[in-house]
Amino acid sequence: xxxxxxxxxxxxxxxxxxxxxxxxxxxxxxxxxxxxxxxxxxxxxxxxxxxxxxxxxxxxxxxxxxxxxxxxxxxxxxxxxxxxxxxxxxxxxxxxxxxxxxxxxxxxxxxxxxxxxxxxxxxxxxxxxxxxxxxxxxxxxxxxxxxxxxxxxxxxxxxxxxxxxxxxxxxxxxxxxxxxxxxxxxxxxxxxxxxxxxxxxxxxxxxxxxxxxxxxxxxxxxxxxxxxxxxxxxxxxxxxxxxxxxxxxxxxxxxxxxxxxxxxxxxxxxxxxxxxxxxxxxxxxxxxxxxxxxxxxxxxxxxxxxxxxxxxxxxxxxxxxxxxxxxxxxxxxxxxxxxxxxxxxxxxxxxxxxxxxxxxxxxxxxxxxxxxxxxxxxxxxxxxxxxxxxxxxxxxxxxxxxxxxxxxxxxxxxxxxxxxxxxxxxxxxxxxxxxxxxxxxxxxxxxxxxxxxxxxxxxxxxxxxxxxxxxxxxxxxxxxxxxxxxxxxxxxxxxxxxxxxxxxxxxxxxxxxx
Numbered sequence: 118x119x120x121x122x123x124x125x126x127x128x129x130x131x132x133x134x135x136x137x138x139x140x141x142x143x144x145x146x147x148x149x150x151x152x153x154x155x156x157x158x159x160x161x162x163x164x165x166x167x168x169x170x171x172x173x174x175x176x177x178x179x180x181x182x183x184x185x186x187x188x189x190x191x192x193x194x195x196x197x198x199x200x201x202x203x204x205x206x207x208x209x210x211x212x213x214x215x216x217x218x219x220x221x222x223x224x225x226x227x228x229x230x231x232x233x234x235x236x237x238x239x240x241x242x243x244x245x246x247x248x249x250x251x252x253x254x255x256x257x258x259x260x261x262x263x264x265x266x267x268x269x270x271x272x273x274x275x276x277x278x279x280x281x282x283x284x285x286x287x288x289x290x291x292x293x294x295x296x297x298x299x300x301x302x303x304x305x306x307x308x309x310x311x312x313x314x315x316x317x318x319x320x321x322x323x324x325x326x327x328x329x330x331x332x333x334x335x336x337x338x339x340x341x342x343x344x345x346x347x348x349x350x351x352x353x354x355x356x357x358x359x360x361x362x363x364x365x366x367x368x369x370x371x372x373x374x375x376x377x378x379x380x381x382x383x384x385x386x387x388x389x390x391x392x393x394x395x396x397x398x399x400x401x402x403x404x405x406x407x408x409x410x411x412x413x414x415x416x417x418x419x420x421x422x423x424x425x426x427x428x429x430x431x432x433x434x435x436x437x438x439x440x441x442x443x444x445x446x447x448x449x450x451x452x453x454x455x456x457x458x459x460x461x462x463x464x465x466x467x468x469x470x471x472x473x474x475x476x477x478x479x480x481x482x483x484x485x486x487x488x489x490x491x492x493x494x495x496x497x498x499x500x501x502x503x504x505x506x507x508x509x510x511x512x513x514x515x516x517x518x519x520x521x522x523x524x525x526x527x528x529x530x531x532x533x534x535x536x537x538x539x540x541x542x543x544x545x546x547x548x549x550x551x552x553x554x555x556x557x558x559x560x561x562x563x564x565x566x567x568x569x570x571x572x573x574x575x576x577x578x579x580x581x582x583x584x585x586x587x588x589x590x591x592x593x594x595x596x597x598x599x600x601x602x603x604x605x606x607x608x609x610x611x612x613x614x615x616x617x618x619x620x621x622x623x624x625x626x627x628x629x630x631x
Contacts, residue, residue, distance in 0.1 A: 121295065123547070123568055124303040124348035125561070126341050127173075127219075129166065130311030132157075132358025132539050136334075139327035143338030145345065146542075149353055153544035154585045156554040158561070160357040162495045162507045163187070163445040164537045166239060166311065167199050169356035169558055170221040174207040176562040176577035180496020180503045181205070184222060186444050189502070192456050194435035196443065201225050201240055203605050206574060208562055209235045210601045214301040218291045219247075219308065227604040234298060238263065238306065255297065257290040265312055273319065277329050280309045281336040288340035295347055302569060305344060307337050314359040317533040326533075350545030350568065354561055360536040362515040364527050366485045368442040368508065369431050369518065371477065371526045377440040377470070381432040431520055440470060445535075446486070446508035446516035448474075454501060467491055467505045474508050479527040487511045497578040509537070541582075549587050556582045567592050574600050 133150065136142065149155065161172050161179050165187050168179040179185040182202045190196050201222050209217050209228035217223070217235045224237040224246065234252060241247035244263045252258065262283045269276040284307055291305040313333045317326045345351045372378035433441050436457035440450050448470060452463040460466050468491070475489040488509040492499035495507045510516050514527075521528050541556060547568050556564075559579030566573050567581045572595040581592050 121303050121348040122301050123350045123352070123545075123565065124305075124344065125352045125354065125565060126344060127170075127304070127306035128310055128337065128341070128353060128355045128540070129306060129308045130314045130357060130359050130535070130539075131337075131355045132360070132536065134536075134538075135314070135330070135359050138361070139323065139330050141327070141331050141334050143334050145338050145342035146334075146353060149351065149542045149544045150540070152551060153542055154549040154552045154554055155540070155542035156556070157538040158354055158541035159555070159557045160535075160537045160539055161558060162490075162504075162509070163447060164357035164535045165445065166356060167222045170306075171202055172559045172579075173354075173356065173561055174209070174220060174223065175202065175205045176208075176559055176574065176579045177205060178497050178559050178578045180492065180499035181576075181578055183500050183502065185496075185503055186447055188444060190443055190449065192454060194455060199240065201605075203603055205576070206600050206603060208304070208565075209233050210603060211562075211566065211574060212302050212569065212571065216291075216294055216298055216300040216303050218294060218303075218305040219287060220304065220306060225605050225607075227606055229601045229604045232298075232300075234294070234300075236294075238308065252294060255290065255293045257286070257293045260286040261290045262286055265309075270316060270319070273316065273329060276316065277313070277332055280312055281333060284309045284333070284336050284340050288343055291344055292347070295344075302565070303344075303348065307340065309333060310337060310355075311359075314533055317359075318531070348545070350547045351543065352561070352565065353540065353542040354558070355539030356558060358536040358539045359533055360513065362530055362532040362534050363513045364479060364485070364515070365517045365519065365521075365530045365532075366446075366477070366510060366514050367519070367521040367526050367528065368446060368448070368474070368516050369433070370521050371474075372438075372440055372442065372448075373431065375473070377438065378431070379434040379437040381434045431518075439466065440505075442516065442518065443504070444518060446510060447504035448506040448508070450505045463505070470506050474506065477526055480525070484511055485514050485527055512536070541585075543585055547587060548585055552584065554582055554584045556585075563592075572599075576600060 160169050163186050167187055168184045171182050171184045172178055175182050182205050184199050184202060188196045189199050201224055209215065210230050213231040213233060215230060215233040219236055219238040221239040223235060224241040226235065228235045234249065236252060237247040241263060244261050247263050248258060265280055265283060269279050287307060295303055313330055317330065320326045369378055373380060438451055439459050440448055442448050450463045450466050451459045471489045471491055474486055477485045479485060486508045490507045492503040492505060496503055508516060515532060515534050557579060560582050563573050563577050563579045564582045564585060567590045572593045575594050575597050581590065583590065
């Protein structure tokens with residue numbers, strides 16, 4: 118069997134706290150965690166798929182590469198899906214003889230490195246949009262699936278069988294691609310732990326959650342072990358972790374009450390009236406509130422559920438507002454980036470919002486945020502459209518876009534969603550045994566390139582994780598003039614429209630788009 122020098126396996130959304138919570142010990146993954154070098158891998162702001170995997174691919178934080186959230190806002194205040202970064206050199210431009218399978222936020226990019234192949238993931242329209250034509254000739258392409266069927270979420274046992282099949286199909290495709298092209302370096306991402314993590318909120322008890330999660334992790338572990346056998350050295354990593362959330366934080370409610378945010382006034386639809394009634398009931402009865410929350414979690418994957426979510430979110434009058442949240446604790450100030458600015462001194466307002474949010478607590482006086490930062494405090498080199506304020510939630514807290522169902526700025530939930538800390542583990546002759554490290558996801562690409570004895574880009578924000586190696590490594594940098602220019606392929610207007618529609622549907626399914 119051909120053997121790669123180094124293989125990176127992405128385990129989207131996986132973190133060791135979830136394994137501990139459900140008492141799961143996947144044989145191969147646990148072995149690497151215990152016997153190799155391992156530790157927490159801290160995600161980026163925001164700890165979500167597209168910003169984090171773009172940071173892995175570029176070695177830069179979201180302030181530098183520009184993808185700071187799962188959506189973007191334009192000067193006319195419209196929110197739309199992100200577009201692939203096309204300005205920064207990525208791993209597939211910097212590493213020759215490589216194969217990347219299922220790398221998010223890389224659609225429309227073409228590898229500039231010699232003999233390197235790129236299969237995209239999220240932001241692609243479908244399998245044919247994600248997989249280059251020459252790789253579509255592989256036998257395993259017939260079974261390859263880019264995304265899950267969200268309609269199956271209404272039948273959890275069927276859905277989990279479905280995502281297990283997707284995991285195996287991705288393993289089969291990656292294995293055939295590796296065998297066919299014999300890369301020196303390989304990357305493959307299993308997205309399914311993240312998909313499963315989002316669905317855990319639909320169940321009412323940990324025994325049921327643990328059963329389904331174990332079912333998937335057994336398959337993910339088996340597929341990870343199969344691919345790991347093809348490499349001398351293996352790195353396991355996730356883009357962020359998951360955790361149970363006990364508290365929703367209603368940031369826009371606070372901004373509205375303090376006069377920073379204004380809402381549109383309109384006649385209530387039948388759906389909005391139902392939401393208002395549910396909120397009224399929830400304020401009076403903890404039991405009924407919990408039942409309503411469980412029903413909401415169950416139907417959110419349906420079209421009716423999407424309508425309920427939209428009705429429960431504030432209809433923001435952006436031109437009349439001074440500030441608002443745009444997903445996951447990221448706030449924007451209505452300054453001259455926008456068509457109708459209202460803020461004369463944005464720097465002062467940014468500092469004021471940072472200080473006010475840092476003081477928000479729940480009913481027992483516990484802070485709702487562990488850090489509240491300005492853009493230049495969170496990012497190495499924030500661009501114009503970086504969030505003005507980033508409120509990092511405290512453990513177990515989630516900054517939701519939904520209005521509070523019970524009043525106040527913190528409400529009870531029993532949900533599962535992203536956390537900052539994922540995992541990093543590595544095994545093989547290059548890496549240390551039974552040792553621990555802590556690093557950021559932006560450090561992984563510099564570390565991988567150092568392991569392959571390749572010169573690093575001087576543009577990286579990340580650094581080499583030196584403690585991960587069995588022996589000292591020599592780190593060299595290429596000249597700035599030698600950093601390759603990104604290469605992109607242009608889609609027709611109709612193809613781009615179809616891609617945008619598919620991505621919007623995918624982001625709505627995950628709750629990122631209204």
